[in-house]
Each structure stands twice: as C-alpha cells, then as structure tokens.
Amino acid sequence: MKKVKVAVARAGVLGVQWLQRESRNVVLLGAQPASRITKDMFPGLYPRTLEELAAAAKKYIMRVEDYQHYPDEGMGYGDYPKLPDRSQHEKDPWYSWDQPDLRLNWGEPMHWHLDMYTRNRVDTSPTPVSWNVMCMQLFGFLAFMTFMFWAGDMYPVYQPVGPKQYPYNNLYLERGSDPSKEPEPVVHYEI
Amino acid sequence: MSTSKYKPSHLATLPETLDPAEYDTSLETRRAQAERLAIRARLKREYLLQYNDPNRRGLIENPALLRWTYARINVYPNFRPTPKNSLLGALFGIGPLIFLYCIIKADRDKKEKLIREGKLDRTFQLSC
Numbered sequence: 275m276k277k278v279k280v281a282v283a284r285a286g287v288l289g290v291q292w293l294q295r296e297s298r299n300v301v302l303l304g305a306q307p308a309s310r311i312t313k314d315m316f317p318g319l320y321p322r323t324l325e326e327l328a329a330a331a332k333k334y335i336m337r338v339e340d341y342q343h344y345p346d347e348g349m350g351y352g353d354y355p356k357l358p359d360r361s362q363h364e365k366d367p368w369y370s371w372d373q374p375d376l377r378l379n380w381g382e383p384m385h386w387h388l389d390m391y392t393r394n395r396v397d398t399s400p401t402p403v404s405w406n407v408m409c410m411q412l413f414g415f416l417a418f419m420t421f422m423f424w425a426g427d428m429y430p431v432y433q434p435v436g437p438k439q440y441p442y443n444n445l446y447l448e449r450g451s452d453p454s455k456e457p458e459p460v461v462h463y464e465i
Numbered sequence: 466m467s468t469s470k471y472k473p474s475h476l477a478t479l480p481e482t483l484d485p486a487e488y489d490t491s492l493e494t495r496r497a498q499a500e501r502l503a504i505r506a507r508l509k510r511e512y513l514l515q516y517n518d519p520n521r522r523g524l525i526e527n528p529a530l531l532r533w534t535y536a537r538i539n540v541y542p543n544f545r546p547t548p549k550n551s552l553l554g555a556l557f558g559i560g561p562l563i564f565l566y567c568i569i570k571a572d573r574d575k576k577e578k579l580i581r582e583g584k585l586d587r588t589f590q591l592s593c
C-alpha cells in the first residue's frame with residue numbers, strides 16, 4: 275500500500291514538472307512584442323500625391339510601377355492595390371508556393387477578391403474558344419430548340435387515329451348496364 | 466473549325482502563348498522581372514528563416530494577410546456616398562424587398578378573392 279502511494283506521489287510530481295516544462299514553451303496571449311506590425315503598415319486612405327503612392331507601394335511590398343490602386347469612387351477600397359483580376363487557377367502549379375492550396379507566397383499582396391478567386395470558386399483561366407463564341411453556340415442551340423418545340427406544339431404532326439374500339443358490345447356489362455336486357459350488337463369491322 | 470481570333474473576356478483571360486507581352490525581351494521588362502524576382506526572393510528568404518527557426522513555437526504572422534483582413538473590414542472609413550453608390554445600394558438592397566412584397570401581396574390578394582367567391586377547392590384544407 276505504501277509503495278502504491280509513493281508511486282502515485284512520484285507520478286504526480288513528474289506530471290507537475292512536465293506541465294511546468296511545457297508551459298514555458300507556450301507563448302501566453304498578450305505576451306507578444308507589440309512592435310511586429312505597426313499602424314502605418316496597415317491600409318490607409320486613398321493616395322493622392324506621388325509620395326503617398328510610393329509609400330503605399332513600399333508598404334505593400336510591390337514595385338512602384340506595378341502599384342495600381344482602385345479609382346476613387348468612394349466604394350471603400352482606400353489605397354489597397356488593384357492586382358490583375360486573375361484567378362488562382364492561373365498561377366503556376368509547379369512552383370513551390372509557401373501556401374500551395376492558395377498558390378500564394380508569404381508577404382505577397384493578396385487580391386481584394388482573393389476569396390472569390392480561390393481554386394474552388396471562380397476560374398478565369400483561358401477557355402478553348404472565346405467567350406462570345408461559346409455564348410453564341412449555347413444560346414443559339416437553346417433558342418433553336420425552344421423555337422422547334424414551340425412550333426411543334428403549335429402544329430402537331432401525328433398518325434391519323436380513330437376512336438378506340440372496345441369488345442363485348444362496347445363493354446356493355448362493364449359500363450354498368452342491365453344484364454337481363456339484351457344489348458344492341460356493335461360491329462367494328464366491315465368485310 | 467474556322468480560324469476565329471481568340472478574344473479575352475472578363476472570365477476567360479488570354480493564354481500566355483497568345484500574349485505579345487510574353488515575348489517582350491526589352492531591357493526594361495527584363496529589369497522589371499529581375500526586380501520582382503528580387504522582391505519575391507527576399508520575402509521567401511524571410512519566410513523560410515522564420516519557418517525553419519528551431520526556437521519558433523507559434524504561427525508565422527503574415528503582414529499581407531493582416532493588411533488584407535484590415536482592408537476588407539474597414540471599408541466604411543473610405544466610403545463616400547456618390548450617386549452611383551446610392552443607386553446600387555437602393556437597387557440591390559431595397560429593390561428585391563419591394564419586389565417580393567409586391568409579388569406576394571398580389572398572389573395572396575388573388576387567392577383571397579377566389580376564396581371569398583368560393584371558387585377555390587378547399588376540401589383538404591387543414592388551416593383556416
């Protein structure tokens with residue numbers, strides 16, 4: 275009994291030591307140095323002068339010539355760069371990206387609509403035929419089929435038919451007539 | 466198939482092989498490409514240093530992601546009501562509500578009229 279107690283006590287002590295060791299590795303929330311990203315590195319207002327343009331390009335880690343911004347229409351973009359509207363499908367699949375599923379590198383400016391241009395969603399990669407040719411083919415076919423179905427509905431064409439001929443004197447008994455009475459004979463043929 | 470020229474559109478871009486800018490080998494483009502590559506290499510080096518640091522324990526924060534998140538959230542400080550903005554807002558915000566209201570009201574009025582005249586088949590109706 276005493277040995278069991280000692281073993282339990284030792285296990286308890288070891289557990290506490292392990293906890294202390296591990297807690298040193300965990301970084302406490304709020305214990306980060308606050309100087310990692312400063313306020314001026316965040317997106318700001320619409321740039322108006324050349325210096326603001328250059329500063330914005332430097333902030334977003336782009337070349338000044340590459341940096342285009344959205345037009346100032348009050349839509350809320352600010353000085354965020356306007357990257358080409360290309361989907362992530364078009365990025366090189368064989369390059370070793372830092373985030374292969376998003377085909378994105380660390381620190382690279384992200385497109386405003388990146389969540390739309392992921393590989394699960396909108397795809398802007400080149401199609402085999404131009405867009406207007408594809409539209410013409412699809413809508414042309416649909417329009418033609420709609421027209422043909424409408425025309426067929428308007429002017430139906432089928433084999434000539436006559437009224438259906440039933441046996442047993444035009445189903446005299448099945449139609450509920452009096453069984454004691456003799457039905458009039460119904461002849462459907464002519465020899 | 467006839468040889469029609471490929472026209473790029475909003476959702477179908479020009480393939481690289483048809484793009485004349487791909488074959489531009491002038492000095493300026495080469496310099497631009499070299500600069501872009503230098504920036505990319507610098508960012509890659511910074512990322513890999515942090516990634517392979519044995520003393521690192523937590524996540525590597527991505528300032529581009531933080532900026533993107535910040536920009537997407539703080540849209541209102543850069544917002545300014547313009548005629549186009551207001552029109553779009555009214556069209557997409559209030560338009561569908563009014564449209565649906567009109568449709569449902571018209572449908573219900575028609576049904577009410579039929580019920581009052583006694584023309585609607587209510588044999589299996591459970592609600593009143």
